[in-house]
Amino acid sequence: MSEKIAVITGTSSGIGLLAAVELAKGGYKVVASMRDLGRRDRLDQAASAAGISGQLDVRRLNVAEFDTIPAFMDAVVRDYGRIDVLVNNAGFAVAGFAEDMKLDEIRLQFETNFFGHVAMTQAVLPTLRRQRSGHIIMVSSISGLHGAVATSSYAASKHALEGWSESLRLEVNALGIKVVLVEPGAFQTDIWTRNAHLGQKTVDGTSPNRERGARMRDQVQKLRKRDPIAVARVIAKIAREPNPKLRYVVGPDAHMQLWMKRLLPWKWEEKLVARALKID
Template sequence: MSKVVLITGGSSGIGKSVGEFLTSKGFIVYGTSRNPQNIKNHPFKLVALDVRNVETIEAAISEVIKNEGKLDVLVNNAGMGITGPVEETPTDEMRNVFETNFFGAIEVMKAVLPTMRAQKSGLIINVTSIAGYMGLPFRGIYSATKGALELVTEALRMEVKNFGIKVTNVAPGDFATNIASGRYHTPVFETSPYKKIYQSNLDLMDSHVDSGSDPIQMAEAIYKVINNSNPKVHYKVGDFMQKFSIVLKRILPDKVYEKLLMNHYKL
């Protein structure tokens, strides 16, 4: 029987690419969107789900299980970006991103676990970020949300292994998606002491996204993970230097690595 896959944030970007690719490989794919009724001619089914609303999470998962009788794979992909100096970023906006990227992902996992436990099988793939392995200037809050999800995944993986459930992280680097349009940008204030350097870093971040890799690489990576009977704890998907930056952080003294980042971001 075809595996049933649920992808949060499946209406665009990485989620859409993954869903389209898995559909072409014979999987039964459901994506989620807060407003699926507004999306026409989508390449796979969409159900309504807002990761910040537990009722919608439960309703969406119930709909998938009612239709298919099972749920084999969860791709926890829904997320949002945030930029800004820590000092000037509104705390409410920080909380909002944590609610989406961290607590929202946890709520979806909590909702699928009873079904997967009853099946004695299941796979949860959390889409994190290479940015979650390091504190990036003007992206510190985003890095924190993804780093926190990486660590929770490590813990959950051990907690549910005896139930036949597998959990893993897939951390993308920069991909050519529309993430920048949905990102919260702390304004560049005229009187800000960070004005010049923050603006130049915003321009740099946007150029990285615009020139990013094709999201099909993430789709292919997730397809391989699904077909792996014993997936690793962590996967990284991106260009060589993005992945190598994680290796450098492990082997270089902290201040040397910090200096490399500061040079890269012209700080």
């Protein structure tokens, strides 16, 4: 059988970088895309340390430049003849109380976290349909199943992804195409540092939630963030699984949030969250 091909977005850091290496270690040829090839050093170093540099094909792709996506996917199919796995991973988080977020800031969040994944998926589907096989793995978030204070735009973009992916799974399952959602809790990646965006009203200090926001930020900084290799390994495991589940929750904090939402009366949860984040 010919070599299996995986395509992944956002591989310059974090979960995407590690998942590219794990998939390559598992024997895949990995088309590792990133929006700025000037940031490929970390991936190159990790690939070289793992001895899989020859398994990576690093290409430029910004998932929010929707017009470029069909040509990107056509080129992959032309070069390799097939695609077995698409990992929609690229994403970022914008923070700020819902009251303060400008519509343009919320739109930008959706462009990458939702429409970017949709555009990538629509571009890969004709190939998977022709093959009657393939996995589409969406890196969502526990915030796609559970709202969170000061990240409403992020949670909304991930909730949209959850609904879209669930519907898509129902539509394409009969064609042999598996759509899977990965729901990580908090993992130590650049999403908390270099890639953390703040809404304008938080930055310029005009937010009426200024003080509550500052108290909360201290608590969030103390949150335990785990090694993202756990998420990358789950992604590689899903790729190997012929009949994957719809959802894979990763991390004890994510399991805890889901447990709280399912079992605790919402009013209790409101009190617990307000106290824990010091916004009461």
